Amino acid sequence: MRDIFDAIQKSAKRIKEAIDVKDIGYSQQENSSGETQLELDIKCDMIIAEELSHVASVNTISSEEKEHAEVLHEKGEYFISYDPLDGSSLIDVNLSVGSIFGIYKGDFGSQNMIASCYVVYGPRVEMVFAENKVKLYLLQAGEFEFVKEIRLGEKGKLMAPGGTQQNWPTYHKEMIDGFFKEGYRLRYSGGMVPDLHQILLKGGGLFSYPATSDKPEGKLRRLFEVFPFAFIYEKAGGVATDGKERVLNLGYAHLHDTSPCFFGSKYEAQRVKEVYAKNA
Structure with a gap:
């Protein structure tokens, strides 16, 4: 595992340099979702693939930017999914972006x-x-220096509600409005990584990306975004649910399967479960 951790660190340093100097214009290519890729998306994808290719314990990698997985070392035991640059559309306005990695043993x-x-x-x-x-x-x-361990509180103060509001289910909007009436503050940038990072470091709250009329299966990808953050939130003492069940109980049929998702501290997650149980 140490060699994977080292490869991720090397990737992060190189991506930081690419963000600082790389042209952020659009390429002529599309990703697996049919979205036109930024030159920076492609560059970051290549950086991570290159660094992981040097790790003999990595069997297969899959990227949000590519349709198919790639076998690196047939004798390796680890499978790694990654979103090379989550929120890359925020680069041109100089907001925070991120990379996400899920590490699996034996298979995705x-x-x-x-x-x-x-x-x-x-x-x-x-x-x-x-x-x-x-x-x-x-x-x-x-160099990356250890700062501290992170634990979520039982209840937070922040709301990061994703998705276009006009496409939300009525009961979801009522739930979010209810949190704001309790005094929760809106903290939503449009980037999954910085928004979930803020909730983690501020002690709690709720990030939500529900099923919507235009995205009935959710927008965020299970392997590249939803599962990795679910793992982190649970290990930090929080909860990750799709509104009905634990996220880490969900399977997947295709590398790019999506899911509704809610990440937060226990108080907010319990409210989500109650509201969605009533409207199942």
Whole structure:
């Protein structure tokens, strides 16, 4: 596992350099969802694939930017899914973006997840790695230094509601409005990594991306985004649900399957479960 952790760190340093200097214009290529890719998306994808290719224990990698998985070392035992640059459309307005990694043993799938990690590229570059515990690292003088362990409180103060509101189910909107009436504050940038990072470091709250009329199966991808963050939130003492069941009990049929998802501390997650149980 140490060699994978080292490869992710090397990738993060190179991606930070690419963000600082790379042309952010659109390419002529599309990703698996039919979205036109930024040149930076392609560059970051190549960086991560290259660094992981040097790790003999990595069997197969899959990227949000590619339709199919790629076998690296047939004798390797680890399978790694990653979103090379989550929120890349925010680069041109200089908001924080990130990379997400899911680490699986034996094959992809939530039941095989043994660790996960994400990196935030903002005013500072920070990395959160979860295996048995959730640990925060800060990039200083070219190296990632351990800062602290992260634990969520029982109840938070922040709301990060994703999806276009006009496409939300009525009961979902009523639930979110109810949280705001309790005094919760809106903290939503449009980037999954910085929003979930903020909730983690501020002690709790709720990030939500429900099923909507235009995205009835949710928008966020299970292997690349939903499962890795579910693993992190649970290890930090929080909850990850699709509104009905535990996220890490979900399977997948295709590499790019999506799911509704809610990540938060226990108080907010319990409210989600109650509201969605009544409207199932």
